Amino acid sequence: MSVYQDIGLERVINASGRVTVLGVSTISDRVAQAAIAGGQSYVVIDDLMVRAGEIISRYTGAEDSCPTSCASAAIAISIAGLISKGKKSIMDRLPDSSGLANEIILQKGHVINFNAPIETMIRLGGGVPVEVGTATEVVPEDIEEAITDKTVAVMYVKSHHCVQKGMVDLPTMIDIAHRNNLPLIIDAAAEEDFRKYIAMGADLVFYSGAKALEATTSGFVTGKKEYIAYARKQYHGIGRAMKVGKESIMGLLAALDQYENKDRKAEVEKNIEIVKYLCEQINRIPNLKAEMIQDEAGRAIYRARVYVDPDKAGMTATELDRRLKDGDPTIRCRTEFMSLGKLDFDPRPLVAGDKELIVEKLKKIMEA
16 A cells, blocks of 8 residues: 555556656655655755755766756756846846847757646746747758847757657757857756766756656756856746755755666666566467567667557557556556557556556456
């Protein structure tokens, strides 16, 4: 029994991944203890923000960093910082940035929805998103020719949600931004390498704390010291509505240290074994087919993809997903390709016994 079942909610088997709608991830005892200790003491929050930024930067290689309540908040306060440059009179009226340089250029294939539109996060900070190119093709000229005196940053989004073909690559984006004296900012919320993009030359990078890190509900922005200082000031402006607590910050710091010393190769191998089990067992179920696939964004994440042929299965992938959700436990899988007859099962959030329950429920549904 989980604490959620104790209050009358159904048990959830999360085969969807580290997603916000299912509580993102679980935390270790070490992270939980750090959060408890942080919550049971007092601290000058401004001092904690500065010190936490210094510690986070040890793990990113950046000049400075700033903890946030989530990756989306990191986007909003960073853009507010770039627009206001820390000037109080501007901060006090954001997100109203009328008359100011406020445009954020991003590729049309990067205009994603992660249960909220990325444009909303940009606008929360006072930014005006400027989409360039088409959904399936962007060329460097699209970006270059969109730059005006109203442009404050060029944004790149690294996500499985993005269109993965026909986009301008990151090194080219960085070159364009820097040749035009603009910062290149990256939404890398679910990425697993916290040094890579800073090393490539990005000026600000936004990460989730609760996804790859499996930290408390948190996030951070890391990058150039000047821009981080602008972002940190927003906690006296729009950031007040998205402040991060001391307990979340301490949990984040513990998670970063834990992650640095983690055997990620062994974790990937363990997840592949779960995927192989799911594929082998599901392929024994009449009228279903499964295979192992890799994450669309190229991360070392592997999933079991189930193909649902309505003529053979007697139902669509949408109906199969609905039946998986019904009952207790409810089973939640990834549905990005459901309209194409595909359901994906992510092994990372599964706990002991979950993979067997997934197979058992699929069998019962297909037999019925």
